[in-house]
Amino acid sequence: EAGVTQFPSHSVIEKGQTVTLRCDPISxxxxxxxxxxxxxxxxxxxxxxxxxxxxxxxxxxxxxFLAERTGGTYSTLKVQPAELEDSGVYFCASSLSDTQYxxxxxxxxxx
Amino acid sequence: AQSVTQLGSHVSVSEGALVLLRCNYSSSVPPxxxxxxxxxxxxxxxxxxxxxxxxxxxGINGFEAEFKKSETSFHLTKPSAHMSDAAExxxxxxxxxxxPLVFGKGTRLSVIA
Numbered sequence: 001e002a003g004v005t006q007f008p009s010h011s012v013i014e015k016g017q018t019v020t021l022r023c024d025p026i027s028x029x030x031x032x033x034x035x036x037x038x039x040x041x042x043x044x045x046x047x048x049x050x051x052x053x054x055x056x057x058x059x060x061x062x063x064x065f066l067a068e069r070t071g072g073t074y075s076t077l078k079v080q081p082a083e084l085e086d087s088g089v090y091f092c093a094s095s096l097s098d099t100q101y102x103x104x105x106x107x108x109x110x111x
Numbered sequence: 112a113q114s115v116t117q118l119g120s121h122v123s124v125s126e127g128a129l130v131l132l133r134c135n136y137s138s139s140v141p142p143x144x145x146x147x148x149x150x151x152x153x154x155x156x157x158x159x160x161x162x163x164x165x166x167x168x169x170g171i172n173g174f175e176a177e178f179k180k181s182e183t184s185f186h187l188t189k190p191s192a193h194m195s196d197a198a199e200x201x202x203x204x205x206x207x208x209x210x211p212l213v214f215g216k217g218t219r220l221s222v223i224a
Contacts, residue, residue, distance in 0.1 A: 004154075006154075033211060033212075035211075035212075035214075041216070042115075042214045042215060042216045043201065043203075043214040043217075043218065044214070045211035045212065045213070048210075048211055056210075056211065058170075059211070091153075091154070091155065093212075093222065098143055098160070098162055099145075099160060100212060101159060102147070102156075103154050104153060104154035104155050104173035105154055105155075
């Protein structure tokens with residue numbers, strides 16, 4: 001069974017540009033989460049989808065971040081426009097019940 | 112709000128020595144507790160989890176953790192460290208149900224030959 005996949009693995013962009021991160025969860029997992037780790041800090045929750053609906057987006061830092069989950073399958077996280085403080089590793093996780101399975105993360109660098 | 116404290120951002124042990132990584136949590140309800148490991152250039156991998164069954168939980172690669180409610184702790188141990196255990200370890204907590212995880216800051220484990 002394929003695990004959670006994320007694309008791209010790395011992204012380097014200039015401040016003010018737009019970046020879109022993609023997450024493909026484990027097939028059949030209704031729950032999809034986005035987390036972020038800024039350098040030197042703990043991994044922090046961004047938002048939670050149940051199928052295509054946003055269950056909890058209390059961790060989204062501001063309105064420059066937009067997440068979608070098309071048809072309850074893959075999810076995208078768009079940052080527009082990117083700022084320097086958005087740099088970090090963005091993790092996606094999916095779950096069926098109590099255990100969340102993580103993807104390898106996307107390392108975003110904003111210059 | 113729930114929180115997780117991992118004591119020591121960096122721990123070094125000799126190969127063959129005991130590994131002890133500390134995790135304390137604060138929670139108003141009995142939580143689910145997890146340890147994840149991140150090997151270099153890889154994603155987070157589940158090591159073990161506590162979900163209110165046995166208090167001593169065995170995980171992969173010889174790791175285990177003991178839930179102690181009175182001490183609000185969930186320390187991770189391994190009797191004998193191996194070079195391949197060098198990684199960053201994260202303790203995480205969440206209340207019952209499909210809710211987000213709250214992570215500690217992580218502990219980087221180095222194993223010295």
